[in-house]
Amino acid sequence: MKEMSDGTGLNPDSTESLIESIHATQKKRSLVLNPDYLDDEKLSEDERTRVLKEIFNRNIREKQLSRIISHLAPVLDGVHPTSALVFGPTGAGKTVTLMHVLSTFERVASGRGITFRYCYIDLTSPKTYFGALNEVAIALDGSSRKYRKGIPIQYMQTTIIESLGNYDGYLTFLIDEADNIRPNSDDFLTFLAKTLPRKVSCRLILILLTNRLDWEKTLDPRILSFLKKTDMIFEPYDALDLLEILKLRVEKALDKKKVEQASLRKVAALASRETGDARKAVELLAKAVKVAEETTGRLSENEVDIAADRLEIDKTEEVIKTLAVQQRLALKSCYHALSKDGFRKISTGDAYQVYGRVCSYENLRPLTQRRFSEIMNFLDLYGLVNAKVVSKGRYGKTREISGCLPQEVLERFLSEKFC
Ligand SMILES: Nc1ncnc2c1ncn2[C@@H]1O[C@H](COP(=O)(O)OP(=O)(O)OP(=O)(O)O)[C@@H](O)[C@H]1O
Ligand SMILES: [Mg+2]
Incomplete structure (x- = not known):
């Protein structure tokens, strides 16, 4: 029997029309214009730097930015700065701030004819000494090639030294979660801060990030002496800071007309009540947006409450699984x-x-x-x-x-x- 058709040429009971109507409802409820701006951490390093240019809120990290810049500024006059150790709780913006400063500094230095580059060494998942050297080698040759386990440490060191060849500019290693080397970071830091500078002609600057305030105490005192480091602290964000971060994100990622300001204040208040972790605030915002897209198509305080409950559920299930x-x-x-x-x-x-x-x-x-x-x-x-x-x-x-x-x-x- 021939199917009846409505004015659109589709039978209202057919699966095609169901697809069309679900798609239309989804579109009507959609809030997200650009998902990259909601979760920058899942992006590749290059993409993240690009996205951060738009959503990094520099105003709330003015004090820390000024400190880092004053530490690096002598480079513009040909003076070699010492290393820096940056402390701060999780989600305080250490990684994003440093990435922002270093990529900008690279441009400013190059505009003045000074060769300055930085390499991001990601130790966010625990590494052995070998694994950490591997990350350095990969960051230097710009590939995603992994060196096989079993290769002698000395070979890895030589590879790193050779890849710096005759580069004689400034080279900053931004070592994220520097404390995450098992059993400890002593050998890795000795290589970077003592051995490497003697073997290469470039001028090395180490910037070490950690959220363990007591990390220094676990290091061999000799390392501290040759690091000659400057310490910097990142305080946790307060509710107003988090609100600023969220506003900028909404601007770039969401359809503003569908977002109630009270919902952002609620996200900021909930996240700052716990630890002032910007990562948590952004995660809660993204979850609340998802709830809104599934239900009302508007982001209000109610969607934030539901999202906060869902996050709690997800975390509990995660703990049970482990x-x-x-x-x-x-x-x-x-x-x-x-x-x-x-x-x-x-x-x-x-x-x-x-x-x-x-x-x-x-x-x-x-x-x-x-x-x-x-x-x-x-x-x-x-x-x-x-x-x-x-x-x-x-x-x-x-x-x-x-x-x-x-x-x-x-x-x-x-x-x-x-x-
Ligand atoms: N000033 C900021 N502007 C915009 N977004 C920010 C800012 N600070 C932090 N964020 C957001 O919070 C997330 C976490 O920040 P970041 O990775 O810099 O924290 P961290 O201090 O390095 O934490 P951890 O010690 O856990 O590595 C970032 O991915 C970013 O989305
Ligand atoms: Mg970090």
Whole structure:
């Protein structure tokens, strides 16, 4: 039978018209004009530098910018500055500020005929000494080639020295998360700050970023002496700073007409209440935008509240996923015992009984009750259960366990298999 058609030539009941109508609704609700400006960290280094030119808010980091620039400015008169150590909590803008300053400085220096370049060495995921040298070698030859494990360290060092060839300008190594080398950064820093300057003709400047204030204390004192470093501190952002960051992003990334200012104030307030982490503020904004696109097509305080709850759920699930088998089993036993008791309070003994049954069902050897209690402590520390020690008078002390997982997470978690 021939299908009936509406004026558009499409049958209103056909899948084609469903595709068209869903696409039209999505377009109407869409807020994002350019997603790159909402999440700069997933971009490649070149793209990130380009995006940061537009969304980096320099006004709120004026003090830190001035300090770094005064440290580097002597280069313009041919004077070689010392190294710098930049501290600050996570999300305080260390990486973006330094990338912005160094890429701008490169341009200014080149305008004056001074050869200045910088290399970004990304140690955000933990590296060995070999892995860190690998990052330097890759950053210098501009490729994504990885040197194979098993290559002698000396070979890596020679490769780095050779790749600097007869370059005789200034070279800044921006070493992000410099403390992230296992077992420690001593050999790596000794090579960069002591060995390398003697083997190459360029003038090296090390800028080390870290969020560990005590990192210096873990270094060999001799390294500190030849680094001759200057220290700089990045304070966490406050709510007003975060609001400025968000405003600039909205300007570039979103359809402004659909964004209520109160929603931005809420994001800034929520993020600054925790740690003043700009990364968190931007993440919450992106999540709230997603909620808005799925529902009303407008970003208001309500969407921010929903997004904050969703982020909490995502993080809790993330923590559960990383638990070891016995920890997961203990957690699940707890919540099964709690569900039988109408989610009131249970004792460690009640949870342990369920755990014992689960272990025999899964053919696993159960841990002792003492070890099980320790796991309860751990789960309490991670905010996955509330385990409170209460006194029962002459019957001694016992631990009362109550649940604290969000409903949505709990339902999903309990419906999964035990192991
Ligand atoms: N001044 C700023 N202007 C615009 N965005 C910013 C600013 N500062 C931080 N951000 C945003 O916050 C994110 C985190 O900043 P950044 O990576 O510089 O923090 P960090 O201090 O290096 O943190 P970590 O110690 O965790 O590496 C950036 O990707 C950027 O999106
Ligand atoms: Mg960083």
